[in-house]
Every structure is written in structure tokens, then in C-alpha cells.
Amino acid sequence: MPDRIEFPKSIGFIGCGNMAGAMLSGWLDAGLPKDRVTIISPNSKTGPGDIAVERNWPEGRPLPEWLVLGVKPQKLAEVADWVRPLVRPDTVVMSILAGVTHGSLKARFPEAKAIVRVMPNMAVSIGKSVSTGYMPQGSDADIQAQTTALMEQLGQFYWLDSESDMHAATALAGSGPAFLFRFIDALSKGAEANGIAPEQARQMALAMVEGAAQLAAMSEFDPGTLADKVASPGGVTRAGLNVLDQDEALAQLLTETLRAATERDAEMAQEFS
Ligand SMILES: NC(=O)C1=CN([C@@H]2O[C@H](COP(=O)(O)OP(=O)(O)OC[C@H]3O[C@@H](n4cnc5c(N)ncnc54)[C@H](O)[C@@H]3O)[C@@H](O)[C@H]2O)C=CC1
Ligand SMILES: O=C(O)[C@@H]1CCC=N1
Structure with missing residues (x-):
């Protein structure tokens, strides 16, 4: 468990769907007081922790210290015009938007004290994300430290x-x-x-992956070595691995999968920045 941290005095969420909502759930579980949170979103009435969802920044409520942008990248242009007045020289803007560059965010929110990009995953809600962050070199060290502390509440952070x-x-x-x-x-x-009943197959596959992932994370051996430890010569596992390893089928498939996703992220940087 990470150390308990001093959360910002106020955090606003612009859009609080699957991803930002999962981050908020993680932070609430880690001790973020609900009354420090404001959510703005057009659709729902309540967000994580039953926090009321507002349509606009509530009149009279002080503007937030931190503003998390949680909308889809496609929505940024539309949202930026009304969000800009919420961003003051003491506001830190945290963006989780895929692709959208720091430079583009800076151009949209020039007043911000700092802009930080983070890329979480859905496991934030259980404190098991692996997230990355980017700020340009020479950025405010305190903000970087606060970001690290916030993100480490949600899992590993790089x-x-x-x-x-x-x-x-x-x-x-x-x-x-x-x-x-x-x-x-x-x-x-x-x-x-191969004949296992659907529900049982699903439960067994899930439990096997959970156990194997935990074992790999705790093991002194790398995953490749572990695979060989499971496989007896001429045995059951080797027969299966031969299929995955034939012409590096699985390695190639995953390389292509990650390449396609990586390229799409780069395209989105062009499209939405
Ligand atoms: N889903 C995921 O696993 C991950 C998503 N992201 C990023 O998170 C962002 C959000 O993605 P999801 O949560 O998956 O999408 P989502 O559709 O679940 O959430 C978007 C939220 O924005 C709200 N919204 C739409 N228009 C709005 C407006 N004009 N003003 C305020 N709120 C508005 C929607 O009501 C919704 O709650 C994206 O930019 C995505 O790149 C990043 C990492 C992982
Ligand atoms: O699919 C997307 O674009 C976002 C970014 C990473 C996960 N979901």
C-alpha cells in the first residue's frame, strides 16, 4: 500500500465516465474526501461515491486546484471553450486523453499553472493500474511530486x-x-x-490467469523461463506451446496488436491536438 497522501483541497472532473470515474473511485477509496470533488458531465445524476454530477461549475463554488480532463479526445475542442475560464494561474490540469499532446493542451489552457498528461488503465479502481505520465523537462518539481503521489494511490506509476x-x-x-x-x-x-461447460470454462480461465500473473509477478524467474518450467519435455504444455511458438505466432500477433494501437495513438495526436 502506498503512503497516505495529502490530497488536493479541491478536484474538478470534466467528464467522469469509465476511466475518470475509475480513477475517482480509486482516490475515494484511498481517502480523498468527497466534499473536495466536483464532477461536471452531461449525462448522469451521480458519479462514484454518489457525488452529485453538475452540468456546469456550481455558482459560488471556488474553482478547483486540480482539474482532471476525462472526456473523449474527440470532445476536447468542444469542451475547451467553456472549461478555459475554470483554469486559473493556480490550476493544475491533468489530462487522461489518449493522444492529445501537452502542447495542444497548453495552447487550449494557457493560464494553467501546470499541465500534466497521465495514461492510466481501468485497474486504477482497485489500485492495480500501471500508469505513465509526461510533463516537459523543467516542469514544476512540486507538481510532479504531487502527481506521482496521486497516481501511486492507483497503482504503479512511471x-x-x-x-x-x-x-x-x-x-x-x-x-x-x-x-x-x-x-x-x-x-x-x-x-x-474442448468440452468444458461455458460458465466453468470462464471461471477457470479467469482464475488461472489471475494465479499465473501473480506467480509471474512474485517469481525470481522471467515469464519465458516460467513457461519452460511448466512444460515437461514431450508433455501436454509443450504440445500447446508449439502452436503458440510456431513461426512466433503469438509474439507476432501481439507485436502487430501493439503496433496498431501505438500507431492509432500517434494518429490521434494529429487529429485531436
Ligand atoms: N477507458 C479506458 O480504459 C481509458 C481511457 N482513457 C481516456 O479516458 C478518456 C475517457 O474515456 P472513457 O472513460 O473510456 O470514456 P467514457 O465515454 O466512459 O467517458 C467520457 C465521459 O465524458 C462525458 N462527457 C461527454 N461530453 C461531455 C461534455 N461536453 N462535458 C463534460 N463531460 C462530457 C461523458 O458523459 C462520459 O461520462 C478518453 O480521453 C480516453 O482516451 C485513458 C486510458 C484508459
Ligand atoms: O481506446 C482508447 O483510445 C483509450 C486509450 C487507452 C485505453 N482506452
């Missing part, structure tokens, strides 16, 4: 030196859970095809 690395980091750590969910689904369907 700063990237180069913003362009955010593309590959987003593909691996941001999108990665979706790839793994597909993998679990495929394992489950494979077991079904």
Missing part, C-alpha cells in the same frame, strides 16, 4: 522522458487490459470447444 513514448505506453498499459480480456475470453472459448 514518468516518461519523451512524450512520443506515450504512444507505445498507451498501447501497452492503457489498452492492455482490453487485450488481456480478449485473451481470457479466447482461453475460455477454447476450453469450451
